[in-house]
Amino acid sequence: xxxxxxxxxxxxxxxxxxxxxxxxxxxxxxxxxxxxxxxxxxxxxxxxxxxxxxxxxxxxxxxxxxxxxxxxxxxxxxxxxxxxxxxxxxxxxxxxxxxxxxxxxxxxxxxxxxxxxxxxxxxxxxxxxxxxxxxxxxxxxxxxxxxxxxxxxxxxxxxxxxxxxxxxxxxxxxxxxxxxxxxxxxxxxxxxxxxxxxxxxxxxxxxxxxxxxxxxxxxxxxxxxxxxxxxxxxxxxxxxxxxxxxxxxxxxxxxxxxxxxxxxxxxxxxxxxxxxxxxxxxxxxxxxxxxxxxxxxxxxxxxxxxxxxxxxxxxxxxxxxxxxxxxxxxxxxxxxxxxxxxxxxxxxxxxxxx
Amino acid sequence: xxxxxxxxxxxxxxxxxxxxxxxxxxxxxxxxxxxxxxxxxxxxxxxxxxxxxxxxxxxxxxxxxxxxxxxxxxxxxxxxxxxxxxxxxxxxxxxxxxxxxxxxxxxxxxxxxxxxxxxxxxxxxxxxxxxxxxxxxxxxxxxxxxxxxxxxxxxxxxxxxxxxxxxxxxxxxxxxxxxxxxxxxxxxxxxxxxxxxxxxxxxxxxxxxxxxxxxxxxxxxxxxxxxxxxxxxxxxxxxxxxxxxxxxxxxxxxxxxxxxxxxxxxxxxxxxxxxxxxxxxxxxxxx
Amino acid sequence: xxxxxxxxxxxxxxxxxxxxxxxxxxxxxxxxxxxxxxxxxxxxxxxxxxxxxxxxxxxxxxxxxxxxxxxxxxxxxxxxxxxxxxxxxxxxxxxxxxxxxxxxxxxxxxxxxxxxxxxxxxxxxxxxxxxxxxxxxxxxxxxxxxxxxxxxxxxxxxxxxxxxxxxxxxxxxxxxxxxxxxxxxxxxxxxxxxxxxxxxxxxxxxxxxxxxxxxxxxxxxxxxxxxxxxxxxxxxxxxxxxxxxxxxxxxxxxxxxxxxxxxxxxxxxxxxxxxxxxxxxxxxxxxxxxxxxxxxxxxxxxxxxxxxxxxxxxxxxxxxxxxxxxxxx
Numbered sequence: 001x002x003x004x005x006x007x008x009x010x011x012x013x014x015x016x017x018x019x020x021x022x023x024x025x026x027x028x029x030x031x032x033x034x035x036x037x038x039x040x041x042x043x044x045x046x047x048x049x050x051x052x053x054x055x056x057x058x059x060x061x062x063x064x065x066x067x068x069x070x071x072x073x074x075x076x077x078x079x080x081x082x083x084x085x086x087x088x089x090x091x092x093x094x095x096x097x098x099x100x101x102x103x104x105x106x107x108x109x110x111x112x113x114x115x116x117x118x119x120x121x122x123x124x125x126x127x128x129x130x131x132x133x134x135x136x137x138x139x140x141x142x143x144x145x146x147x148x149x150x151x152x153x154x155x156x157x158x159x160x161x162x163x164x165x166x167x168x169x170x171x172x173x174x175x176x177x178x179x180x181x182x183x184x185x186x187x188x189x190x191x192x193x194x195x196x197x198x199x200x201x202x203x204x205x206x207x208x209x210x211x212x213x214x215x216x217x218x219x220x221x222x223x224x225x226x227x228x229x230x231x232x233x234x235x236x237x238x239x240x241x242x243x244x245x246x247x248x249x250x251x252x253x254x255x256x257x258x259x260x261x262x263x264x265x266x267x268x269x270x271x272x273x274x275x276x277x278x279x280x281x282x283x284x285x286x287x288x289x290x291x292x293x294x295x296x297x298x299x300x301x302x303x304x305x306x307x308x309x310x311x312x313x314x315x316x317x318x319x320x321x322x323x324x325x326x327x328x329x330x331x332x333x334x335x336x337x338x339x340x341x342x343x344x345x346x347x348x349x350x351x352x353x354x
Numbered sequence: 355x356x357x358x359x360x361x362x363x364x365x366x367x368x369x370x371x372x373x374x375x376x377x378x379x380x381x382x383x384x385x386x387x388x389x390x391x392x393x394x395x396x397x398x399x400x401x402x403x404x405x406x407x408x409x410x411x412x413x414x415x416x417x418x419x420x421x422x423x424x425x426x427x428x429x430x431x432x433x434x435x436x437x438x439x440x441x442x443x444x445x446x447x448x449x450x451x452x453x454x455x456x457x458x459x460x461x462x463x464x465x466x467x468x469x470x471x472x473x474x475x476x477x478x479x480x481x482x483x484x485x486x487x488x489x490x491x492x493x494x495x496x497x498x499x500x501x502x503x504x505x506x507x508x509x510x511x512x513x514x515x516x517x518x519x520x521x522x523x524x525x526x527x528x529x530x531x532x533x534x535x536x537x538x539x540x541x542x543x544x545x546x547x548x549x550x551x552x553x554x555x556x557x558x559x560x561x562x563x564x565x566x567x568x569x570x571x572x573x574x575x576x577x578x579x580x581x582x583x584x585x586x587x588x589x590x591x592x593x594x595x596x597x598x599x600x601x602x603x604x605x606x607x608x609x610x611x612x613x614x615x616x617x618x619x620x621x622x623x624x625x626x627x628x629x630x631x632x633x634x635x636x637x638x639x640x641x
Numbered sequence: 642x643x644x645x646x647x648x649x650x651x652x653x654x655x656x657x658x659x660x661x662x663x664x665x666x667x668x669x670x671x672x673x674x675x676x677x678x679x680x681x682x683x684x685x686x687x688x689x690x691x692x693x694x695x696x697x698x699x700x701x702x703x704x705x706x707x708x709x710x711x712x713x714x715x716x717x718x719x720x721x722x723x724x725x726x727x728x729x730x731x732x733x734x735x736x737x738x739x740x741x742x743x744x745x746x747x748x749x750x751x752x753x754x755x756x757x758x759x760x761x762x763x764x765x766x767x768x769x770x771x772x773x774x775x776x777x778x779x780x781x782x783x784x785x786x787x788x789x790x791x792x793x794x795x796x797x798x799x800x801x802x803x804x805x806x807x808x809x810x811x812x813x814x815x816x817x818x819x820x821x822x823x824x825x826x827x828x829x830x831x832x833x834x835x836x837x838x839x840x841x842x843x844x845x846x847x848x849x850x851x852x853x854x855x856x857x858x859x860x861x862x863x864x865x866x867x868x869x870x871x872x873x874x875x876x877x878x879x880x881x882x883x884x885x886x887x888x889x890x891x892x893x894x895x896x897x898x899x900x901x902x903x904x905x906x907x908x909x910x911x912x913x914x915x916x917x918x919x920x921x922x923x924x925x926x927x928x929x930x931x932x933x934x935x936x937x938x939x940x941x942x943x944x945x946x947x948x949x950x951x952x953x954x955x956x957x958x959x960x961x962x963x964x965x966x967x968x969x970x
Binding site: 051053054056058059062063065066069153157165166167168171195261262265266268269270271272273274275276277310313314317318319320322324326 | 697698700701703704820842843845847848849850851854855857858859861862863875878879882886899900901968
């Protein structure tokens with residue numbers, strides 16, 4: 001495809017624009033989500049062929065639901081990775097969010113809505129702390145958030161045990177505010193006989209917002225810049241510290257959101273849950289074309305990454321295969337995605353113009 | 355941001371754009387520079403020469419607002435100033451093009467052009483970028499400088515070193531810089547690319563900007579410079595106008611001056627490598 | 642963009658190192674140790690007993706074991722030191738630590754007998770009595786443990802299989818919530834032994850949404866599934882949601898109990914539970930050691946003391962529900 005750009009006719013000097021239009025294949029290949037989209041299409045067709053029960057709209061929406069619980073947090077994790085940082089605490093923070101809400105409201109006897117707000121503030125504070133420590137100390141975010149991962153994992157168990165005497169949160173379904181919150185965070189509606197969970201709608205909404213912010217706003221420009229080259233970004237006046245702290249807080253916001261969903265769908269939460277999900281978010285982002293080193297990726301790609309995750313995790317079940325192989329499949333997908341991304345990035349950024 | 359052109363009419367020789375008087379800077383116990391006097395005037399190129407570790411970077415960082423000086427004074431257009439951040443310096447019209455060019459390789463050329471000063475629809479935090487306008491302006495400004503990129507959407511990392519340098523210069527000029535600091539712009543470039551960059555440096559000077567040209571190549575400096583300062587170990591060893599100095603003297607001072615002459619004699623006494631020493635002598639004008 | 646600059650490499654290197662660190666930390670995660678001294682009614686403690694389990698942090702099941710053990714310790718004025726780690730080598734290390742600190746008795750689970758054998762033998766060699774509980778029914782004697790308190794997982798599975806077959810169930814789905822657990826595999830194998838239509842499914846037990854979706858997907862894929870067997874009470878609650886979502890009429894049965902599951906049995910949503918009475922396991926392990934140390938008593942007549950399988954269904958739930966709420970059943 002590099003040939004196309006070379007043989008493109010040169011415009012005459014009198015032309016108003018000296019630009020030439022590059023071939024559509026080149027433009028398409030340059031999209032971070034291209035490889036993921038192709039992979040998703042292949043996997044989708046594959047499961048449609050081999051798993052008859054996959055073909056119903058119900059099944060597709062079950063897959064979308066499963067994808068959305070990973071995908072919502074992955075939206076923020078992807079943005080954070082584009083901004084050049086990691087957050088390993090996102091998985092347990094989902095559980096933390098639910099526990100804070102449940103324990104606070106249950107044991108102080110306050111309305112769940114107030115508990116949810118307290119939980120939100122708490123999560124945002126942790127996100128801020130993550131970002132602040134990373135920016136202040138210069139220690140890689142990998143290590144800082146690994147620290148907060150362990151702190152939260154321990155505190156989830158310790159505090160829950162201390163307050164409730166058990167390692168799961170009390171049932172909150174009889175408390176004030178439950179109806180409103182559960183119909184918002186964990187509601188579903190039926191369209192044409194198909195159950196659609198609210199989280200799927202929220203997921204699409206968050207992906208759209210993230211896409212808009214990344215591609216079409218000043219903040220988005222800054223996110224790519226701080227991830228691609230923080231020193232350069234700082235030199236041209238981008239407030240690197242504020243952008244990165246904001247990204248960490250976005251992750252904690254969406255972790256809170258999914259935490260609310262888990263709490264209000266299941267009424268109680270096991271304090272040990274959520275561990276390991278942080279990797280699923282990162283995998284979704286990477287499979288979706290986000291560069292591990294930052295500065296490259298987009299919202300749609302991350303969404304496709306989460307969709308691939310949901311599709312394979314349930315597709316194997318729909319096909320009636322032994323789900324023990326799922327993780328193996330996931331690992332292979334990840335490696336292929338990374339290789340594909342590397343190849344495509346090389347292809348699209350090699351110098352073609354002298 | 356629609357006011358794109360620098361003000362050509364108000365070139366004034368009376369008030370320098372930047373005036374540094376006896377400026378010094380210590381990092382803890384280490385004194386990086388001391389007693390530096392430097393004047394930047396509109397429409398002039400001031401060359402700062404020096405070997406690695408001579409204090410050039412420290413000098414730039416003070417002007418660019420990354421560090422503060424702790425001795426002497428710095429006046430911007432006659433007003434004594436200490437910058438709090440790079441944003442401050444930019445606000446005062448001092449733009450710096452660093453060696454790494456402060457561009458983000460994976461981002462599109464037009465996004466790089468406007469990075470940190472994007473055109474937005476409104477003051478709201480997440481209002482849309484005026485993408486089409488930004489692309490058009492970036493393309494036009496680049497063509498003004500004679501740089502034609504095939505596609506303004508291509509990642510800037512795919513441009514050649516000289517082109518990237520020119521994008522960085524064009525960006526500074528467009529955003530109304532009065533003073534342009536170029537940090538070793540030709541260091542990593544081949545002969546032809548260097549020539550291109552020197553041409554744009556001259557173009558920026560002719561557009562009425564005050565240019566600070568940092569380099570360790572006296573040949574490049576002499577081609578565009580109006581004023582030359584040579585730093586050594588944080589202090590000024592030469593400070594002359596173009597009509598007071600010859601290229602030979604710059605070369606000799608840069609190459610190490612008397613010290614190197616001495617070294618050359620010592621090597622001669624040891625014998626061998628005569629060709630190399632002869633070349634060195636020629637460079638140093640030792641007769 | 643300097644992808645290969647030394648700094649960038651350094652960051653990548655550091656990240657890789659951190660990943661390695663984290664992976665090793667993950668596998669060692671969950672080591673915990675708490676000492677609960679006897680209640681205020683005791684004048685000094687009689688013995689120090691160390692309890693070591695393979696508890697994965699955050700499972701409600703282990704709460705009951707600990708509650709039983711702590712009550713026994715309080716009643717008998719025993720100082721109880723509890724520690725746990727799901728990784729076999731770490732658990733062996735914890736037993737070794739107990740031996741080194743010269744406790745009077747050790748109560749341990751034997752989910753992974755082979756890696757633990759060395760430490761258990763070290764304890765018996767040092768003259769410290771060892772009692773096994775919860776898991777290891779086939780191995781405890783060989784390792785030199787005195788007694789065993791727990792359920793026979795295979796037997797429990799077979800009982801479930803028998804009962805399902807008797808109810809005319811043709812195609813049960815056995816849900817395994819943790820990969821590679823011998824005890825959980827044994828339960829499902831037991832079910833399959835008595836009901837050959839049994840199919841296993843692996844789910845991610847640490848993510849409720851994933852559990853619900855996976856079971857739901859399976860029910861949609863195979864409408865012939867007429868029973869769901871879950872191996873833990875929280876998973877049963879998730880399976881209820883899957884059933885509703887998939888519009889399935891499958892019978893739901895579960896292993897173990899918690900308050901929600903007990904309530905669901907009362908409401909008729911769960912057919913029955915096969916309980917192994919973890920509270921009793923913890924209580925008896927500590928008590929047996931106490932009796933052995935004090936009087937040389939021996940329980941079980943040379944065989945294992947079974948705490949299960951114990952049926953909980955509509956017929957006896959009214960009696961059991963209050964105890965479940967009390968965390969003692």
